[in-house]
Amino acid sequence: MSVVMWFRKDLRVQDNPALRMACDHAEAQGTDVRAVFIITPGQYLQHGTSTNQLDFMRQNLVILGERLHDIGIPLDVISCTDFEAVPDRLAEYAHTCGLSALYANTEIEWNERKRDQAVRASGLPVSVIDSSGILPLGDVRNLSGERYKVFTPYSRRWFERAAVYPVLPLAEPNRPTHAPKTLSPLSSNNDALAAWHPVPTALVQEWQGGESAAHEALARFVAEDIVLYPQDRDMPNVPGTSQLSHYLAMGILSPRQCLAAVMAEYPDVLVNQGSPARPWVRQLVWREFYVNLMREVPRVARGGNYQALGDLIPWRSAPDEFQAWAEGRTGYPLVDAAMRQLVQTGWMHNRLRMVAASFLAKHLLIDWRRGEAFFAAHLIDGDYAANNGGWQWSAGTGCDAQPYFRMFNPSAQGMKFDPQAAFIRQFVPELAAVPAKAIHGMAGLHALSHDQSYPEPMVDHREARARALASLAVLKKSAAL
Template identity: 45%
Template sequence: MILLWIRRDLRCFDNPALMNAVANGCRYALFISTPQQWDLHHEAPIKLDFIRRHLLQLEQHLTEYGIKLIHLTSTDFTAQSELLIRFCREHHIHRVLANSEPEFNEQQRDKAMLSSGLDIEFYDCDVIAPRGRVLNQSGEMFKVFTPFKKAWLKHVREFGVECTGRPQHKSKALSSLCCDFTGGGDPLPSLIKSSSLSASWPLADEVMEKVIPNFLSAKVNDYEERRDFPGIKATSGLSPYLAIGALSPRTLYQQLMARYPLLIEDVNHPAFCWLNELIWRDFYKHLLFHYPRLSKQTPFLQKYAQTLWPGKQKEFDAWSKGKTGYPLVDAAMRQLINTGWMHNRLRMVVASFLTKHLLVDWRKGEQFFMSHLIDGDLSANNGGWQWAASTGCDAQPYFRVFNPILQSQKFDPNGDFIRKYLPELNDIPTKYIHFPHDYMEKHGVSDIYWPPVVEHKTARLRAIAFYKG
């Protein structure tokens, strides 16, 4: 018997492990929950709910291939490995098929399982260009994004992008098969309490059918001009689906290229800006593969490894609660806390504010994001935070400190986003909405909003001096 091990690949389209499982007559798939491991990795409740909903969808799809999905529960990766090995022995399974996961703990788990003697085959399907194939002339991973992008484009032009499509349906669905598995497993909804935390996000089937075609036809050409304005719904909104493997990046690439066949040759095309974001995603995935220490909360630039960050807990608390006194920062944090998502421009703004204005260790922000984000992904989250903190690969220079007031004036000029998440500022005139303190004091309404935790110019000079030291 062959077993399909479901991990972070909750889809049927471009799922090489599933494709090979169907081709080899697989009849059982297994998903093993690891609540304690999720806690260690700071997985957000809304993300776990999103996984639960897609597992239920996947369960229905697998029946079309004559495959029964079984759900078991362990604690951490060690217990998960032991449970899988025991399950295979008890049910005479001689081969396991799974898609790879690049993070350090996941790689250690998989290596241990291979050394146990279990016949397990892994496939890569979470990046567009295969990891280990985009290298510099010395055969090493790039440390700057732009040359990586050039090599990435060269590789894709030369070798193309493999996308396995969707398996053909079996002539007989599961309901007509005689299933001989006797251990029923846990009900899938027990993965996490059904709280509908992610209910506002449609399932991937609807996204494939409606959202992606609409984005590629109506929004992608304006993406570069509109993507930085949080008050406009101009981004694709696909990151949560990529994070749990409900969508394949290779599928997105192929759909983009089907609409714009010459895009790979024309970096000046308006739609290339969105492809560039997919390449950034690959960049961070490749970095994680080549530098496993990034999974261990270690800065890419080793000179910052022993840095003692002087930021205070009370300042971190003000930031995490959206009470810094800078409206754009506070509105962004409210968006994260209330919805489980944050606009990408705002992620840069609030990360810069925490690490530069408040000099708080970037790892605290990274963990806070992971514990709230529906699209929490270690490689992208780590890469983004280290970029903002100037400790990462191809990060912003340490002397670049975002001015949250100017960012607000530029990207939320009318204060629409601010007012949405900070209704207490509804009556503040637009001219003062980006930093309302002088106006409030003048009109005797300073009690409606909290004072700034730091003064921008002072904080900027302090940050530059700190990094120089």
């Protein structure tokens, strides 16, 4: 008999509540613990998950297998086409390993929840543990017990609630007493992993996998950079943000571990609004805001506009314009540098995600869902809740979104956040010899660029703004759901 830990987007051994429960259960029962991961290539295709992220997932599965091996837990990697096939595949697996109990951590997305319901309905003894955030799902409520529809009061309440929860991430479980004596790093049941080789489209070698690398990066950020975060976080040319998102998206690092690391250095961060570490912790709160939104608003979970009036926006099809945006050929240097950063590295700076998303949805009036899908197809840190939240915020259709009539001016954003145009020049080499002032001024860039290879702006900012204001005005009477 085996108690089985089912890993999904929680590829870590430390602070893993479901793994801990599986180990405790096995100890009490006097049985062994196994771990399983199910590769579902058809589902990744359906979700449009980037091969950059899948490659990173694969890298982390190998490391996880080794970590589990150290504590006497074999990792079986099996596969089936998609989520629909998971209950049958798990039942087959359960039969071969004599499964007596199955533990997993929550996944809040719609298809993932349907999959878990189907597994439960199939009769498998599965326990799904809430571990998606620092606070339990649905914990942050207003005085009437309702979900917050605006971030600032949500965040205020979040800090109050978090201050009363002890933040002590779980240590790694002990080696189970009944661990098999001989064990290869990955169990022999790993043909599926050996046969699975997602081919990344970006240069992702620099994204180092594994819990140790994640904790080192977290420790370095907290020790050295977190105090500078408020001043540097918007400057794409400065490594001023933590760059931990790929670890968080794949659950290699938990948000509780992040908060615990911060609190070790800044013990009052939850109660002192002036704590230098507070702005960064607030980003973790944004993460949780969107996780809860996705879990609680079925319309959002199923790809709809948060604001129902968003359904009335007359989006343009404009496939050529979409393509130019995707390839970083809009003629707006900051937008182009951003899109090229995404395609070349699999990651994009937050300020640029906002600028590039706003440009697609507002300047070009192209449905935010197409941009969301393009981001997911390239990001190494793709996360449905955060990506959806960011896109709907940018398009004006979201919960506590940027109002429809506010539009980023890409050249003003460039002047403010990349004043020397160093970031732009890095990703748009056609402009390498053009002075920053000319880059931000945008006049005659085509002529100034190397071999006149940089395109003319694809839309005029003022005209685009007027068009967006007219078309997005359907959101005017929007009331939050």
